[in-house]
Amino acid sequence: MKKMFLLLTIFFTFLGILAGCGTEKSSGDVSKKVVIGYFPNINHVPAMVAKDKGFYEKELGDGTKVEYKTFPDGSSFMTALKTGDIDAGLVGPGPAMNNYMTGADVKIIGGGSTGGTVVLASKESGVKSVEDFAGKSFITPAVGCTHDVQVETFLGEHGIESQRIGGTMKHVTGNPAQYANMLKSGKVDIAVAPEPWAAVIQQETGANIIIDHDEISFGETLPASVLVASGKSVKENPDTIQKIVDAHKEATSFIEENPEEAKEITIKDVKEVTGQELSKEVVDQAWERIGFTYKVDSDAVQAFADSSYELKFLKEKPEFTDLIDKQFID
Template sequence: MKKFLSIIAIAVLGLVLAACGGGNEASGSGDKGKEITIGYFPNINHVAGMVAEEKKLHSETLPDGTTVNYQYFPDGSAFMTALETGDIQGGLVGPGPAMNHFTSGAEIHVVAAGSTGGTVIMARKGAGIETPEDLKGKTFISPRVGCTHDVQFETMMKEEYGITSSRIGGEMKHVTGKPATYHSMFVTGNVDVATVPEPWASVIEAEGSGEVLVDTPDVAYGETLPAAVFVTSQDLVKNDPELVQSIVDGHKKATEFIQNNPDEAKKIAIKKIKEITDQKLSADVIDNAWERINFTYEVNGDVLQDFANSSHDLKFLKEKPDLEGLVDTSFIK
């Protein structure tokens, strides 16, 4: 497995792309010797991608002779750019980036989910934060502006506590950075609160630099929103639905493997995260993170629409979104 490369085209603050063969044309269902590339993030929500890669499950479902590559991403914007340019043919991304790019004109389909849950709001020890009401004047961090975890956090804060980001005239300062750095940023006091995808919330807990302020069930859309969705291009769905079915079948096999073999799936997650990020996570951290996540390929379009409405309400989207056509569940039935 290749180690992560240095920052090349996208500033990723140390968590960079391991491009293992992007930019190839997708194989047609009857073609031999073609390549496809699947993308995912080194987060627990994306374990299906790790399992599919490690167990070579896409190779079992794709046409004979197809070469399967994997590319790792630090954030949704980088992933969606790669999908739109054809550098990858599909993979796992947060629902926020998928929705945002779709409403901006990207011709994509969500064809399955990857997981639900896994977002935790962590407060830095010593920041004087006991409840969310204490966040006025504080600095919070998320992976990207308008990403899934950002929208979940800001929706909760606005709807339940009447506190908003300075981006829309409110009292909280917002910065961004990769989740693997949040523990060190807590230690240095650079941020007060983090809206964190697992396993990085459990890392903060284990290291003792922060405490859970709001756990997964109480974050906006915490247990119903897909934490990761499997997306591909509308062009691929239209022109080669058999190939898309083969890709989704591999993803389904990976999800079912996680459900039926959680202990082995956890070991794979530890191994792949170490390879991708050079951070070794303990079994205790993975066990803790696992409790906050439900691995499923079933996807509910209505929940995504509600989430999109929240993103518009927070002014991440200029126009009220209409997600009709985004979700295509025909490949998971």
């Protein structure tokens, strides 16, 4: 009898251990991770502010771990979104559109900013106006990126084209943080720069602004950055997406209400990511060329896409009825 009692005791103790292990595993399964992507430029300040203030963690709750990844261009960002390395984030509308047109599962779920694209020429280039562009070299972050489409649309209106479509201008790509050095060294003549790098170029090289942020095509209407997620996430996890958008909206409101603190956050974040410390003067100058909003102008996005098609960045005429999903911001 005693032996039977001992066996039963061991048996139920073992069950208790199993149950305890099961609880720990279950608890581990409940924890979630969300990865947010963005670029280290002023068009992406909402992500920097949300990161610094913990807005994503606050909205997502339930112990959700939030990680951040930064990218030098839209191509690498979109690759990360497609592979699931990031869940959502800010990117230029150009890469979002281009990838959507090639079958990528992407949705624009909010706006990020407007403006901030400036075209500058080095003093040594001899470029004083758009009429001097023929035969010169220009740099953008990537082929077909937002800034590339903006400048090539503007140039087309002045009868100038890149070598890619039969013109004389040589196009190269590179990291905007390196544009100042490339202009100074003579590697390129003209830089199409997102802020704050346009202001950095002005301060470090004395380059001339040839096309300002409010003169370049779509400069004041097009979202310079958009908040995106995968269509699968929008469909399967709408509550999570809504919380991400709510955090983004909170960050946008913070920027409007606390511009000086938002600038400090920007300077700190850009230094952490790029190793370059922006001066307050540079950030103040760049800030004047940018607007922050979580709204999306669908008509401006479609007009921009039509121009991308005409410039042969897109193989098919675009229709973006399903690309933009406003349910989370309306």
